[in-house]
Amino acid sequence: MLRTLHRRALAGLTVLMVMATSLLVSGAAAPAQAAVPATVPLKITNNSGRGEPVYVYTVGTLLSTGQQGWADANGTFHAWPAGGNPPTPAPDASIPGPPAGQSKTIRIPKLSGRIYFSYGQKLVFKLTTGGLVQPAVQNPSDPNRNILFNWSEYTLNDSGMWFNSTQVDMFSAPYAVGLQRADGSTVSTGRLKPGGYNGFFNALRGQPGGWANLIQTRPDGTVLRALSPLYGLETGALPATVMDDYINRVWRKYATSTLTVTPFADQPSTKYYGRVSGDVMHFTNSAGTVVTSFQKPDSASVFGCYKRLDAPNDLVRGPISRTLCAGFNRSTLLVNPNQPDSGSAAFYQDVVTNHYARKIHAQMADGKAYAFAFDDVGHHESLVHDADPRQAYLTLDPFN
Structure with a gap:
């Protein structure tokens, strides 16, 4: 260690x-x-x-x-x-x-x-x-x-x-x-x-x-x-499963709807669209091309913003992952399909969240x-x- x-x-x-x-x-x-x-x-x-x-x-x-x-x-x-x-x-x-x-x-x-x-x-x-x-x-x-x-x-x-x-x-x-x-x-x-x-x-x-x-x-x-x-x-x-209920609900929601990520505040036209297929969330650009995909995360991936939510220092996967990680920790992905959130009013309101x-x-x-x-x-x-x-x-x- x-x-x-x-x-x-x-x-x-x-x-x-x-x-x-x-x-x-x-x-x-x-x-x-x-x-x-x-x-x-x-x-x-x-x-x-x-x-x-x-x-x-x-x-x-x-x-x-x-x-x-x-x-x-x-x-x-x-x-x-x-x-x-x-x-x-x-x-x-x-x-x-x-x-x-x-x-x-x-x-x-x-x-x-x-x-x-x-x-x-x-x-x-x-x-x-x-x-x-x-x-x-x-x-x-x-x-x-x-x-x-x-x-x-x-x-x-x-x-x-x-x-x-x-x-x-x-x-x-x-x-x-x-x-x-x-x-x-x-x-x-x-x-x-x-x-x-x-x-x-x-x-x-x-x-x-x-x-x-x-x-x-x-x-x-x-x-x-x-x-x-x-x-x-x-x-x-x-417990290792502490965030599982929320993660499962997010995965179910975006199997039938779209999560829109606009990672750069100064580039509002740069958007990525996430949909879940099985255990994978695929993100496409405005042309419909898959630009990156995320395996269904576990609690450690959420709390550590790594593993299945790894965020390399690039201009696509990293910014999307950062936004996902914040949404999971703040438990706002179910109430706002357009991420990141514009304010903090909805942060940590779900019973399953990062209480720390x-x-x-x-x-x-x-x-x-x-x-x-x-x-x-x-x-x-x-x-x-x-x-x-x-x-x-x-x-x-x-x-x-």
């Missing part, structure tokens, strides 16, 4: 790749911003109210070379040394974070990667011959299993910065992200409503069908996180989150972007 930076199973980093390529997929073009500096200041503010020391890590892929590595507090990139099999310990990449009630500014370089933060203990990173092994807390023997931690994701390149909060893999220590623009204004996202942290866990505990089993605690009962439903399937916390995503979005102050890999379909993601960022913000929020 090792997870390295290049594995597709690392759904959170898939979101980063989607962000980095979203302009291509949408058909839009962004002018190069040569003014973007080599590093950007990141102000970390600890409003958590917790007394434990905080440790911060900047890890990812250096965009200029493709090397995997980490950055120190000054934003200097360090390539990881060669790993081994079995995995070998990684260099200590931790940066001391600010104490409760204080702030600290570090610099982050042009990476596509993650900013981890942990409370009380340093994270354990190891290296294989394939790269960095990420924490995989769905594995009960993972050395980070009982550490309270979380991460944000960012891409900084010559076109600007994309910075998001994420719950694709898990919901854990609360935080918000933000950017300062050239005119001095700021934009932020990822903040929970007052009481939203406890509200989410209480709501998950009250959801029948195994959803409460996603919650992980320390041996002393301290709540650490809730795993994503994909990992819930992998660990047996959720539903409950996360319900607790976000702005309603936005990355609760599954393609939660950005329709712009419902917790993402901030600026072409000329002057400063980034990471705020560690209270556990209430």
Whole structure:
């Protein structure tokens, strides 16, 4: 159950790749911003109210070379040394974070990667011959299993910065992200409503069908996180058939009617038409030519937006699959045959849905989150972007 930076199973980093390529997929073009500096200041503010020391890590892929590595507090990139099999310990990449009630500014370089933060203990990173092994807390023997931690994701390149909060893999220590623009204004996202942290866990505990089993605690009962439903399937916390009823109803509906997908908001004339034949949904273009087909998905395909709903970075199958994945997770495919949805009013209304995503979005102050890999379909993601960022913000929020 090792997870390295290049594995597709690392759904959170898939979101980063989607962000980095979203302009291509949408058909839009962004002018190069040569003014973007080599590093950007990141102000970390600890409003958590917790007394434990905080440790911060900047890890990812250096965009200029493709090397995997980490950055120190000054934003200097360090390539990881060669790993081994079995995995070998990684260099200590931790940066001391600010104490409760204080702030600290570090610099982050042009990476596509993650900013981890942990409370009380340093994270354990190891290296294989394939790269960095990420924490995989769905594995009960993972050395980070009982550490309270979380991460944000960012891409900084010559076109600007994309910075998001994420719950694709898990919901854990609360935080918000933000950017300062050239005119001095700021934009932020990822903040929970007052009481939203406890509200989410209480709501998950009250959801029948195994959803409460996603919650992980320390041996002393301290709540650490809730795993994503994909990992819930992998660990047996959720039944493998949890989405089957909805999937079956969708397949029956589109055996006798047509699902229309318009994947590009700026290209309303580009449409694909889906009809089910047996266990396969075939999509045709406006000329009636089959352009791609999908085997009937299972719950893992829906929650992970992969396997039978794989989404390559192309201009046909990938955009259709992203739209299907969002419709399945939000349970809107039965009520809207024209996807994606124009608004969120009908999201998560079916009794069979991604209740993890539903409950996360319900607790976000702005309603936005990355609760599954393609939660950005329709712009419902917790993402901030600026072409000329002057400063980034990471705020560690209270556990209430």
